[in-house]
C-alpha cells in the first residue's frame with residue numbers, strides 16, 4: 001500500500017476532508033462522553049520541532065496518548081538533525097522506528113524531502129509555506145458553528161503567509177471564496193494565486209475583503225523566522241487590524257478565527273478576540289486535538 005502523507009491540503013480530496021472532519025467531530029463527542037479509544041495502541045508518533053509550539057505539540061502528544069499510543073518530542077538541539085545529519089538519512093532511520101512522523105520546520109522542501117524518504121506517513125505541522133493541520137481545525141470549527149463552508153465568503157486579513165496559503169488551498173477543497181486583503185508587497189505566493197484564481201481574489205483593502213464575509217480570519221504580522229521584521233511590519237500593517245469596525249462590513253452572523261498565538265491590538269483588537277459573539281478562537285484551538293486525532297487515524301488506515 002502506498003504511504004499517505006499530509007504536507008498540504010492538496011494531499012486529500014473533498015470526500016477525505018469530510019471523513020476527517022466528521023471523525024474529528026465524533027471523536028470530540030466521544031471524549032466528552034468519557035469513552036476510551038485505543039485505536040492507535042502501541043503506535044509511536046515522532047514529533048520534530050525546529051520552531052516553537054504550544055498548540056501543535058500539546059495537541060499531537062495528547063491526541064496520540066488518548067488513542068493509546070505515545071509520542072516522542074525531537075528537537076534539533078538534542079538530535080543529530082541539529083548537527084547536520086541529512087534530512088534524507090534522518091527520514092530513513094526514524095521511519096524504521098516510529099509509525100508516523102510530524103515535522104514543524106522552515107523550508108517546505110524539508111518536509112517534502114523527508115516524506116520522499118520516509119516509509120511512514122509524514123504530517124506537515126507548519127512550514128514557511130503551509131500550515132494544513134490548522135485548517136483542519138478551522139474547518140471543523142466553522143462546520144460546528146455554522147455548517148458547511150461551501151459557497152461562503154471568507155476574508156483573510158493580513159500577511160500572505162503560510163496560513164493564508166493553506167486558506168487558499170481550503171477555498172478550492174471546500175468550495176468557498178477567499179478574499180485576501182494584505183498590504184502591498186505582502187501578497188500571497190503569485191503562482192498559487194494564479195493557480196487558484198477561480199477561488200481567491202487579492203486586494204489591498206481590508207474593508208473590501210470583509211464586505212459580506214461569513215468568516216473573517218487573521219494571523220500575526222511577523223511569523224516565526226521574521227522576528228527582526230516586526231517593527232517594519234507593524235508600520236505597514238497598521239490599517240489591517242481586525243476589530244469591531246472591520247467586522248461591521250461582514251455579514252451579521254460572521255465569525256472570527258485566529259490560529260493563535262495572537263498579538264492583541266496588533267492584528268486583532270483585544271475587544272474583538274474576547275467578544276464571544278464573533279470570536280471562536282478557543283474552540284478553534286481545542287479542535288487541533290480532535291482534527292489531528294482524526295488525521296492520524298486516516299493516515300494510518302484506521303478510517
Ligand code: CP
Nearest residue numbers: 053054055056259260
Ligand atoms: N496555531 C499553532 O500552530 O500554534 P502553536 O505555534 O502554538 O503550535
Ligand code: NVA
Nearest residue numbers: 161219223224259260
Ligand atoms: N504564521 C504563523 C503561524 C503560527 C502558528 C507563523 O508561521 O509563525
